[in-house]
Amino acid sequence: METVTLTIDGKPVTVEKGKSVLEAVIQSGGHVPYYCYHPGLGVDGSCRVCIVKIEKMPKLQTSCSTPCGEGMVVTTNSPEVEAARASVFEFLLVNHPLDCPVCDKGGECPLQDFSYSYGPERSRMAFERRTFDGEGVKADIDFGPTLMLNRNRCILCTRCVRFMKEVDGDAQIGITNRGVHSEISTFEEKGVVSLLSGNLMDVCPVGALTTRDYRFKSRPWDNPNAVDTICTLCEKGCNTTAWIKAKPEWAKGTQLIRTTPRLNEDINSYWMCDIGRFDYHWIEGDRRINQAHMNGNVTSWEDALVSVKDAVDAVGGATHAQFLVSGHASLEELFIIKQFAGNTGGVTFSWRHRVKPQPADTKFKIPAVDAPNLHGAKDLGFNTATSGVANISALQSAVDAGMVKLLYVLDPGPDGTLGDVEWVIAARKAGKIKTLIVQAVLHSALTAAADILLPGCAFVEKDATYTNMTGHVQGAARVITAPGEAVEDWQILSKLSVVFGVNVTYSSSAAVRVAIAQALGANPAYAGLATMTFSRPMSAKSWLQASNPSERWKWDFMFQDLPPIKFGDDFGPTPRANVIPMKEVK
Amino acid sequence: MSFHPLMEYGAGHHQSARVLPEEGPAFQFTAANLAKLEEICTRYPAERRKSAIIAALYLAQGQQGYITLSAMRAVAAAIRCSTAEVEDIVYFYTMFYTRPMGKHIVMVCRTLSCALAGAERVTETLSKELGLRPGETDANREFSLLEVECLGACDRAPVVGVNDDWHECQQPEAAKALIDGLRAAGAGSLTGCHLKVAGE
Ligand code: SF4
Ligand code: SF4
Ligand code: FES
Ligand code: FES
Numbered sequence: 001m002e003t004v005t006l007t008i009d010g011k012p013v014t015v016e017k018g019k020s021v022l023e024a025v026i027q028s029g030g031h032v033p034y035y036c037y038h039p040g041l042g043v044d045g046s047c048r049v050c051i052v053k054i055e056k057m058p059k060l061q062t063s064c065s066t067p068c069g070e071g072m073v074v075t076t077n078s079p080e081v082e083a084a085r086a087s088v089f090e091f092l093l094v095n096h097p098l099d100c101p102v103c104d105k106g107g108e109c110p111l112q113d114f115s116y117s118y119g120p121e122r123s124r125m126a127f128e129r130r131t132f133d134g135e136g137v138k139a140d141i142d143f144g145p146t147l148m149l150n151r152n153r154c155i156l157c158t159r160c161v162r163f164m165k166e167v168d169g170d171a172q173i174g175i176t177n178r179g180v181h182s183e184i185s186t187f188e189e190k191g192v193v194s195l196l197s198g199n200l201m202d203v204c205p206v207g208a209l210t211t212r213d214y215r216f217k218s219r220p221w222d223n224p225n226a227v228d229t230i231c232t233l234c235e236k237g238c239n240t241t242a243w244i245k246a247k248p249e250w251a252k253g254t255q256l257i258r259t260t261p262r263l264n265e266d267i268n269s270y271w272m273c274d275i276g277r278f279d280y281h282w283i284e285g286d287r288r289i290n291q292a293h294m295n296g297n298v299t300s301w302e303d304a305l306v307s308v309k310d311a312v313d314a315v316g317g318a319t320h321a322q323f324l325v326s327g328h329a330s331l332e333e334l335f336i337i338k339q340f341a342g343n344t345g346g347v348t349f350s351w352r353h354r355v356k357p358q359p360a361d362t363k364f365k366i367p368a369v370d371a372p373n374l375h376g377a378k379d380l381g382f383n384t385a386t387s388g389v390a391n392i393s394a395l396q397s398a399v400d401a402g403m404v405k406l407l408y409v410l411d412p413g414p415d416g417t418l419g420d421v422e423w424v425i426a427a428r429k430a431g432k433i434k435t436l437i438v439q440a441v442l443h444s445a446l447t448a449a450a451d452i453l454l455p456g457c458a459f460v461e462k463d464a465t466y467t468n469m470t471g472h473v474q475g476a477a478r479v480i481t482a483p484g485e486a487v488e489d490w491q492i493l494s495k496l497s498v499v500f501g502v503n504v505t506y507s508s509s510a511a512v513r514v515a516i517a518q519a520l521g522a523n524p525a526y527a528g529l530a531t532m533t534f535s536r537p538m539s540a541k542s543w544l545q546a547s548n549p550s551e552r553w554k555w556d557f558m559f560q561d562l563p564p565i566k567f568g569d570d571f572g573p574t575p576r577a578n579v580i581p582m583k584e585v586k
Numbered sequence: 587m588s589f590h591p592l593m594e595y596g597a598g599h600h601q602s603a604r605v606l607p608e609e610g611p612a613f614q615f616t617a618a619n620l621a622k623l624e625e626i627c628t629r630y631p632a633e634r635r636k637s638a639i640i641a642a643l644y645l646a647q648g649q650q651g652y653i654t655l656s657a658m659r660a661v662a663a664a665i666r667c668s669t670a671e672v673e674d675i676v677y678f679y680t681m682f683y684t685r686p687m688g689k690h691i692v693m694v695c696r697t698l699s700c701a702l703a704g705a706e707r708v709t710e711t712l713s714k715e716l717g718l719r720p721g722e723t724d725a726n727r728e729f730s731l732l733e734v735e736c737l738g739a740c741d742r743a744p745v746v747g748v749n750d751d752w753h754e755c756q757q758p759e760a761a762k763a764l765i766d767g768l769r770a771a772g773a774g775s776l777t778g779c780h781l782k783v784a785g786e
Contacts, residue, residue, distance in 0.1 A: 132603065132604070133600060133601075133602055133603040133604075134600065134603065137600075138600050139600070140600060141600050141601055141602045142600075142601065142602075145590045146590055149602075165671075170668060171667065171668040171670055171671050172668060172670050173670055174670035174671055174673055174674030175674055175677075175678075176604070176673060176674060176677035176678075177677050177678075178677070178678050183604060185604060185670070185673065185674075186670055187655075187658070187668070187669035187670045187672075187673055188606060188655065188669075189601075189602045189604060189606065195590075274590055278590065
């Protein structure tokens with residue numbers, strides 16, 4: 001790696017050649033504000049708040065668009081820089097409504113934080129603010145199926161424009177008109193229609209773009225905890241952070257309130273798709289299975305487990321039982337199944353395959369396979385394809401031929417992720433399957449047809465590991481507690497293992513992972529599995545401190561409580577209408 | 587097909603107040619203009635085809651007089667970029683018109699040199715003469731009156747442009763004569779800029 005060394009505020013800093021001065025400042029732990037710069041997007045240089053003094057350069061330079069040079073001497077905090085920067089902030093707020101109390105970004109807004117830290121104490125602008133689309137919340141307008149736009153708050157950093165152009169691949173956002181009349185726009189005001197639209201809320205440094213799903217529901221200070229986890233809704237395995245909202249005092253408990261992407265250069269960069277972001281309501285929805293059921297009636301775990309044994313005995317033993325397993329089953333669950341698979345009729349994998357409509361040259365391709373762990377299944381030695389449409393024809397014809405007396409379905413994923421199950425329901429109704437046992441998380445037509453129903457956990461309710469499409473073995477952490485009597489799926493399977501002819505006893509899911517790591521020792525991807533750690537709900541502040549600074553680009557400044565730079569008397573007393581006092585620059 | 591969960595959309599929320607350009611009659615580039623555009627595109631590397639977007643918009647404006655939503659779609663298709671990018675460009679440059687304009691577009695420069703040399707008086711005269719306020723077009727689509735920024739002939743301020751030509755040192759009387767000439771003899775009466783007069 002070629003490097004250059006420059007001096008920032010008197011300290012030597014060595015960075016990779018080609019990095020911008022701003023990146024060098026961030027890397028060295030310095031403080032320079034930025035809006036239009038985003039590490040995942042191209043350079044724009046439009047917001048001007050990142051200006052710094054670089055010796056031998058005649059004027060202040062925007063650090064985000066100046067590449068580091070050998071021997072550069074950079075000053076980020078001289079009075080000259082501070083005063084110029086404060087003026088930029090003053091201009092950014094000339095037309096900004098400052099409706100923070102009703103703004104969804106309030107509390108995690110870089111415009112708030114940076115203005116507080118670097119801006120002047122007060123504005124000298126006496127004229128009325130320019131508004132688009134009306135005043136106040138009237139200015140919140142539809143901006144596609146997932147977003148709302150408030151143009152009064154927009155600071156025209158063009159991050160959203162660049163995101164659509166560079167990452168999404170379909171430049172649906174533009175800026176119409178110019179100067180003070182510039183506004184973010186889409187052709188014919190249709191809004192953004194994209195499966196990556198939620199990322200626009202993340203990149204927007206102000207409350208101009210908010211998601212319909214999260215707006216007005218919570219505030220950063222209502223979300224005391226955040227947990228680093230992964231998304232398991234498809235085989236990509238995006239790294240995410242799950243945010244937990246505290247319920248009010250009178251309603252104890254917590255609630256999963258939103259999911260945001262977390263940087264992983266190898267997998268999802270700074271982004272995630274809308275499916276992973278918005279499809280979480282089922283987890284704490286009304287259709288969760290809270291208790292074990294037998295023939296449609298609630299029953300106790302003990303009775304349910306005994307009845308599984310009875311059912312297996314009734315059909316003549318485990319060899320007459322077949323497993324239909326969702327691609328959502330984790331490594332732990334599959335590892336236990338693997339141990340008794342030989343005693344059973346066989347294991348068939350099924351998943352949903354749907355091609356996502358996306359622009360041809362998108363940088364963030366959402367895979368078609370909605371299963372997080374097919375590669376894990378393959379690595380564990382199961383005979384399954386890892387791509388394309390699930391092939392379940394062998395199982396189907398065996399069922400048709402009446403060879404499958406007992407079918408055990410493991411379906412810990414959301415609605416429909418098991419692929420086609422209509423045929424299972426039909427076969428059970430027609431009596432071709434004598435006993436249908438379903439271990440699932442959501443009530444559905446399939447669970448209604450089940451003789452025995454066992455409540456499992458969704459991916460945010462258990463520590464579980466998955467191998468994504470590129471072979472990364474990653475853990476999804478327990479973020480919230482499971483509803484009712486639901487039990488982690490690996491535990492259910494290990495309790496039932498004796499029914500299928502082996503007796504597996506693990507004290508914890510970590511113990512299962514140790515066993516997997518031993519079994520797959522030859523595969524370097526699984527080397528870290530035995531010692532895999534999972535993030536626990538931690539206060540947003542410690543979450544920030546525990547993290548690598550480049551990962552938290554957005555919240556870098558959120559909790560720093562930097563003292564505001566006060567200009568106090570320099571700006572004179574309350575401005576008089578006819579006098580505009582200027583701060584002297586030495 | 588959308589995989590978005592159902593979120594209430596388009597109902598009950600406030601709608602954008604942005605004034606959209608008109609849809610206009612269905613626009614298609616003439617064969618000649620398309621050929622011209624393809625020729626212009628060859629001046630840029632193939633992967634930079636978008637660079638010809640301004641040329642494409644000028645062709646569309648030349649063909650129809652102004653640019654409509656339908657024309658923007660045609661330009662986007664021809665240039666292979668998104669419609670939003672085309673709209674962005676159209677709105678950025680004041681010389682792209684999104685509404686029908688007069689046959690003679692009279693533009694008075696109001697930037698510094700011209701302003702100091704009395705451009706406002708010229709605008710006033712023209713305004714009275716044409717019965718139009720700056721920005722307006724008469725009902726017969728004969729004249730449009732516009733105030734514009736620097737026309738690049740500051741040494742001969744005040745400058746008045748008519749379509750693609752400009753007229754320098756226009757004191758109010760000269761401007762009035764200009765309009766009289768246009769009324770009487772149409773574009774033929776234009777003498778054009780001094781460069782043309784002197785050089786050609
Ligand atoms: S965008 Fe930020 S500064 Fe603006 S109103 Fe919202 S919270 Fe306040
Ligand atoms: S909407 Fe947000 S991201 Fe887009 S330009 Fe405005 S402030 Fe920037
Ligand atoms: S971050 Fe440098 S100009 Fe915006
Ligand atoms: S100021 Fe009028 S032409 Fe330059």
